[in-house]
Amino acid sequence: MNRNIEVLSDKPALIERSREIILARLHQAIESRGKFTIALSGGSTPKPLYEALGKESLPWSKVHIFWGDERYVPASDRDSNQLMARQAWLDRIEIPAANIHPMSTNAENPLQDAQQQEQELHSFFQTQPGEFPAFDLILLGMGDDGHTASLFPHTEALTVCDRLITVGNKDGQPRITFTVPLINQARCVLFVVAGANKRPALKEVFAPEADEMNYPSRLIQPQGELLWLLDRSAAAELSLDRQ
Ligand SMILES: O=C1O[C@H](COP(=O)(O)O)[C@@H](O)[C@H](O)[C@H]1O
Numbered sequence: 001m002n003r004n005i006e007v008l009s010d011k012p013a014l015i016e017r018s019r020e021i022i023l024a025r026l027h028q029a030i031e032s033r034g035k036f037t038i039a040l041s042g043g044s045t046p047k048p049l050y051e052a053l054g055k056e057s058l059p060w061s062k063v064h065i066f067w068g069d070e071r072y073v074p075a076s077d078r079d080s081n082q083l084m085a086r087q088a089w090l091d092r093i094e095i096p097a098a099n100i101h102p103m104s105t106n107a108e109n110p111l112q113d114a115q116q117q118e119q120e121l122h123s124f125f126q127t128q129p130g131e132f133p134a135f136d137l138i139l140l141g142m143g144d145d146g147h148t149a150s151l152f153p154h155t156e157a158l159t160v161c162d163r164l165i166t167v168g169n170k171d172g173q174p175r176i177t178f179t180v181p182l183i184n185q186a187r188c189v190l191f192v193v194a195g196a197n198k199r200p201a202l203k204e205v206f207a208p209e210a211d212e213m214n215y216p217s218r219l220i221q222p223q224g225e226l227l228w229l230l231d232r233s234a235a236a237e238l239s240l241d242r243q
Pocket of ligand 1: 041042043044045046069070071081140141142143144147148149150
């Protein structure tokens with residue numbers, strides 16, 4: 001694993017750097033493999049990034065969009081990660097509908113939805129059960145409790161190592177989420193983290209030792225690149241020269 005941490009002056013600079021990295025990985029992937037596979041994060045942080053990407057003129061027919069986690073709500077619900085990305089970005093570009101691969105939340109049974117999503121990934125990547133496909137880029141956020149995707153502290157989802165997709169648990173509410181080994185198989189994992197409320201968790205995530213069950217973002221140690229982009233406010237209490 002090759003971890004890089006960059007601190008940007010403020011949120012607009014953080015978003016601009018994230019955009020640059022995504023565009024660079026997109027062009028590299030299309031040049032080498034003919035397509036770019038990206039998994040999106042939800043929450044509030046990436047919205048301006050999605051708005052910026054929605055203004056780009058890119059070979060969208062070669063881009064495939066997935067989500068790393070989803071709230072267990074209909075796609076029209078205001079809490080849906082899919083809805084936010086569609087409104088901010090995907091509804092504004094010419095991308096074939098078949099290139100958008102939302103998490104299923106229709107089965108009235110989260111486990112069934114997780115299994116269906118897993119089958120869809122195997123069929124898209126042409127992998128077999130037990131194999132983990134490599135996304136070109138997985139975009140992640142981090143909650144102020146150290147969670148990432150829907151991998152919350154002290155939940156069963158953190159220990160799932162034989163599935164691509166599992167059911168997360170946010171205060172008793174189900175979520176659908178990529179598992180740790182699926183995220184760790186990515187060619188590039190990009191964390192984008194902003195704001196003073198993330199400081200205490202970031203300190204623990206970057207500490208030489210801490211309990212991974214308390215701070216699930218520590219479990220993300222991909223095969224490929226690991227990039228952490230932080231704004232100055234989030235990074236204020238880190239001693240990054242020792243990283
Ligand atoms: O619940 C979620 O939260 C995290 C972090 O969100 P943010 O609002 O602090 O940016 C996000 O990465 C995850 O996808 C989302 O479902």
